[in-house]
Amino acid sequence: MERSLVLIKPDAMQRKLAGIIISRFERQGLKIVAMKMLQMDKTLAQQHYAVHQGKTFFNDLVEFITSSPIIAAVFEGERAIEVIRQTMGETDPAKASSHTIRGNSGLDIQHNLVHGSDSAENAKREISLFFSPDEILDYSEEIDK
Ligand code: IDP
Ligand code: MG
Numbered sequence: 001m002e003r004s005l006v007l008i009k010p011d012a013m014q015r016k017l018a019g020i021i022i023s024r025f026e027r028q029g030l031k032i033v034a035m036k037m038l039q040m041d042k043t044l045a046q047q048h049y050a051v052h053q054g055k056t057f058f059n060d061l062v063e064f065i066t067s068s069p070i071i072a073a074v075f076e077g078e079r080a081i082e083v084i085r086q087t088m089g090e091t092d093p094a095k096a097s098s099h100t101i102r103g104n105s106g107l108d109i110q111h112n113l114v115h116g117s118d119s120a121e122n123a124k125r126e127i128s129l130f131f132s133p134d135e136i137l138d139y140s141e142e143i144d145k
Contacts, residue, residue: 002080003033003136005126007115010068011107018071021101021114025075028083034074034127034136040066047129051122057110064110072130076138081123084116 006025008018026032040048045062052058075084089100093112096103106112117123127136 001076001078002120002123003074003076003127004080004084004117004123005115005130006073006075006084007065008071008073009111009113009115010064010070011111012113013069013071015105017105017113020105022071022073024087024101025084028077028087030075030077030080030083031141032073033076033138034131035071036073036130036135037069037071038130039069042066044129048126060110074127074131074136081117081120085118088114088116 006021008021012018012021022032042062045065046053049058049061049065052061077083087101089096089102089104089106091102091112092109093102093106094108096106098104101114102112117126
């Protein structure tokens, strides 16, 4: 069982695509175990995107991700990291398959709607930036009538 951090980015919130994005991951059999809406500050953005520090697009990326509220969520399931990356599509919507979220609805490489962790190690690090352990809630997938 794996967990991945998903961010519904400012462009997705502004375009009212949050529900569709969440729904696509749920339909892949992934379970929401944490979720919150927040506006990221510069410190959190720089920590979250620390691997990109020094790149040409870093400052624009931090400015964009902090520009408006987002939804942060933890999805859990088998191969969750890979399933989410495949469902999102490639970073640049112009290169992503039209069957993916980014390929179908993303506008450009910055406005690509969604973040998903790219490895188990990064998922762990990213989840801990957004959620304390007691905000991650496990529950059965059986319907409890
Ligand atoms: P990912 O989101 O598919 O994992 P990364 O390479 O980790 O892609 O880049 C993080 C984010 O930075 C991307 O989702 C995108 O919003 C932004 N980004 C990446 N490359 C560029 C670029 O060349 N120009 C502008 N923004 C970029
Ligand atoms: Mg990445």
